[in-house]
Amino acid sequence: MATETVIKVRDVAMGFGSRTLFKDVSFDVARGEVFVILGGSGCGKSTLLKLMVGLYQPTAGTIELLGIDGINPDRGERLRLLRSLGVMWQSGALFGSMTLLENVMLPLEAHTALPRPAREQVARVKLGLVGLSDAADRLPAEISGGMAKRAGIARAMALDPPLLFLDEPSAGLDPITSAGLDKLIKDLAHDLGTTFVVVTHELQSILAIGDRCIMLDKQAQGMIAEGDPRRLRDEATHPTVRAFFRREAEPA
């Protein structure tokens, strides 16, 4: 089957002030793929996600999303991109004073002219997709961490974006809840053809859901690995990559 490239990142560099975080970052993401960004704390994973969704401008390189220049889109393209991207940030905050249903309805209010009953119906469908039909009228404080993450994904999916970006979706979740979330991501990619870019540290999760991954490294100021995570686990020779995938102590 022919693969369609939906994200094209070329020679991207980023830093804050005089400090270079990473450079020469290049990769493609294909439609329907679960693409994972790995790396230690502070290596720039969240920053790379923000570059990809247009929140930051890179110091060098190009980023193309759905054939659109993600760095300098014109007005019409920017709007198209905004509607095509769903994002769940690391902090993942839901609005505490709103029910889950109202939280998921928010992007529909901002980006569509749908009347309220239609917005509500769409939001209920999204909550159903993540297994939260029965919790639609609950407040964020009344649900578990795993449910809150799922509600965050439902909100990110409100506009049926072809691209979903998730920053550490399973952080802070117990292994069973985390496995449930992995299954959800895998199913959505498979059933809806949604493309996922997921930042995660969790090795189990990477091996379970990742079709392809890259690993960033702070010291190397860039990518130290790219490929199928299972192959990297079995074949990587870079000491940091090996250590991560095999959970060995890194040589000093």
Ligand SMILES: Nc1ncnc2c1ncn2[C@@H]1O[C@H](COP(=O)(O)OP(=O)(O)O)[C@@H](O)[C@H]1O
């Ligand atoms: N807006 C910003 N201004 C200055 N420094 C930043 C900013 N955002 C991130 N950083 C710094 O860049 C580095 C990488 O951050 P981040 O991308 O959040 O890492 P990761 O998600 O891999 O843990 C950190 O040292 C962080 O303090």
Ligand SMILES: [Mg+2]
């Ligand atoms: Mg981060």
